[in-house]
Amino acid sequence: MRQYLKTLVMILPFSAVYLTACNQQASKTTETMTDSTTLAALPADSAFKKTIDGKEVKLYVLKNKNGVQAAITNYGGRIVSLLLPDKNGRMTDVIVGPESVEGFEKSTExxxxATIGRYGNRLAKGKFTIEGKEYTSSLNNGPNTLHGGSKxxxxxxxDGKQIDPATLELSYLSKDMEEGYPGNLNVKVTYQLTDDNAVKVSYEATTDKTxxxxxxxxxxxxxxGSGSGDILNHTLQIDADNYIPVDNTLIPTGEIAKVxxxxxxxxxxxxxxxxxxVDNEQLKxxxxxxxxxxxxxxxxKKPIATVTGDLSGITMQIYTVEPGxxxxxxxxxxxKNIIKYGKPDVFRTSFALETQHFPDSPNQPKFPSTLLKPGQVYKTHTVYKFSVK
Known part of the structure; x- marks a missing residue:
């Protein structure tokens, strides 16, 4: 009996060390799992509790049957997050940007x-002419107007209205001469998350002046995934034989050039x-x-662009009725800005592919028209469909 107790006394310290090591390893494993899970989390609803311009900021969550989720805020009509499975089944947030309304407000980007309007892309010197009358929007991009102007x-x-668990409708009245644009423009944007893991964005607008x-x-x-590094090894394909060269302020020269x-x-x-x-004047x-x-x-009917993440295998195909x-x-x-998960928005940590009419079209007679007249309905849509390779 004494020998048994002596042996037990010798074994117990080693057992304690072994159990401590196991617990530490389990803790590390839990931390790793927690870190991984963090990447799959939507921003906190509390991070979007604020009143701006007398209206309550809200965060709307869309879900489909596959567990894919999208978060959208009515502040700027912004897609905040989109959680998708990668090639290993790990949920990944592919939208880069802040995770709170204050982050969006303070961001230098x-x-x-965001939903972009009234006129997406650039207008040379902020000027355009409609029916013989010249209008000027605010200059917020050097000598030009970008993405609608300063506001x-x-x-x-x-105004947000969640139609069902997978559909959100946003509406806004852009008043006559807001940012220099004529006409009271009633705008509706609908976000729909489909069961084939696509986000469909539909736009509709009417005006009382051209x-x-x-x-x-x-x-x-x-x-x-947001904050995972640069996007230089993403593979991109665009179904376009031509592009539009620009001057040194990024305004189209009017030329349509072969790629x-x-x-x-x-x-x-x-x-x-x-x-x-490479040494190229347009890239400069x-x-x-x-x-x-x-x-x-x-x-x-078929994708106009396809992008694949080199590490995740997540592929995005874009379908649109827009010409550009x-x-x-x-x-x-x-x-300069902190995005999700405490990461900085470093050089080329993301890309954008904006379906639209051409930049500076009101000043480029050879480009497709962007005029909307009273009695007409502006309608367009784009689908972003996701899968894995």
Missing amino acids: PYYG GFHYVMW TVVNLTNHAFYNLN TGTPFDFTKPTTIGKRIG AGKGYDHNYVLNQHDD LQFYSGNFMEG
Whole structure:
């Protein structure tokens, strides 16, 4: 008996050490699992509790039968998060941007996830003429107007109505001469999360005076997950044989140029970073890709662009009825803003693909018209469909 007790006394300390090590390892495993799970979490609803312009900010959550979730706020009509499974089944948030309303308000990048209007993209010197009368919008991008002006749709409060668990309707009245645009414009934007893991964005607008309209969404994507690094190894394909060259203020020159033999040729799957650093005047003008592509077809029957994250295998296909696609490669990101999960928005940590009419169309007679007249209904839509490779 004494020998048994002696042996037990010798064994117990080693057992305690072993159990402590096991507990520590289990703790580490739990931490790792928690860290992974964090990437699958939607922003807290409490982070969007605020009143702006006399209206309550809200965060709406859309869900489909596959467990995919999208979070959208009525502040700027912004897509805040989109949680999708990667090739290993791990839920990944592919939308880059802040995780609170204060983050959006303070960000030096004003367009994260936003609905863009009244006129998406640039207007040269902020000027345009309708029926012989010249109008001027505010200059917020050097000598030009960008994405509607200083207080475009990205900074306004939308009225939200959740139609069902997968559908959100946002509406806004842009009053006559708001940001210099004529006409009272009634706008409706509908977000629908479908059961085949697609986000459909539908736009509708009417006016009581002839005006210009070019609506789009400016979500910033990283298909490897928000905060996971740069997007240079993402593979991109765009169904466009032509693009629109720009001057040094990123206003179209009026030319429509072939992509063949240039760094702008994405007619075959190519990594975003493959040619982004070559000596090219157009790339210097935009500090990378910040150009509109003239789509070969836009009847929403087949994808006009396909992007795949190199690490996640998540693939996004874009379908649209719009004639153009603005490709932006995150050239002006400088790490000045904190995005989700405490990460900085470092250089080229995301990309944007904005379906739209062409930039500066009101001043470019050869480009498709963006005029909307009383009695007409502006209607367009784009579908972003996700899968894994």
